[in-house]
Amino acid sequence: MSYDDNKGFSKNCYVGRKDYIPDMIVLHSTPSFVKGVNNFYDETKEVSAHFIINNDGDVKQIVSLDDSAWANGTSLNQDSDVYYRFAKNEIVKNRDYNANYYTFSIEHVSVDGELTDEQYASSKEVIKKIIKYIKEKYDYDFIIDDKHIVGHRDVNPIVRTVCPGNKFPMDRIIKELQEEI
Numbered sequence: 746m747s748y749d750d751n752k753g754f755s756k757n758c759y760v761g762r763k764d765y766i767p768d769m770i771v772l773h774s775t776p777s778f779v780k781g782v783n784n785f786y787d788e789t790k791e792v793s794a795h796f797i798i799n800n801d802g803d804v805k806q807i808v809s810l811d812d813s814a815w816a817n818g819t820s821l822n823q824d825s826d827v828y829y830r831f832a833k834n835e836i837v838k839n840r841d842y843n844a845n846y847y848t849f850s851i852e853h854v855s856v857d858g859e860l861t862d863e864q865y866a867s868s869k870e871v872i873k874k875i876i877k878y879i880k881e882k883y884d885y886d887f888i889i890d891d892k893h894i895v896g897h898r899d900v901n902p903i904v905r906t907v908c909p910g911n912k913f914p915m916d917r918i919i920k921e922l923q924e925e926i
């Protein structure tokens with residue numbers, strides 16, 4: 746299986762951010778790079794992420810940072826599995842609008858959240874790039890903590906009980922970012 750690397754950004758996104766300042770980063774895992782990329786360009790699947798990071802640390806951007814990827818949406822419908830009040834993260838739980846508008850999403854190719862050294866380094870670089878972008882575009886200082894850098898499971902706990910996986914180095918990456926920025 747392969748993928749077309751010359752497609753530009755995916756159409757699977759909302760253009761822009763409505764009037765929201767994106768102030769959270771959501772981390773994900775997905776088992777296959779090629780399958781993930783193909784899904785993110787497949788308009789019938791209606792899913793995407795801003796970035797996907799392969800095991801060798803290779804980063805592919807799928808959606809522009811100006812736009813809202815379809816990775817971790819929340820719904821205002823109480824009957825929905827992704828109803829925003831189900832969120833474990835307090836910020837998400839208190840915002841009655843779709844979380845895709847105010848988040849950046851990063852996929853990591855991993856089964857259980859364990860990252861290779863190359864992947865971990867790339868993930869940190871991508872997060873730094875996003876933080877810099879937020880400052881430049883919105884003149885907003887991103888808050889580096891476990892309320893603003895979260896796992897998918899914190900946003901959509903019913904449909905994603907483990908994403909990005911139990912072995913994802915969440916504490917380590919937040920701590921190092923706090924030290925390095």
Ligand SMILES: [Zn+2]
Pocket residue numbers: 772773774897905908909
């Ligand atoms: Zn996820």
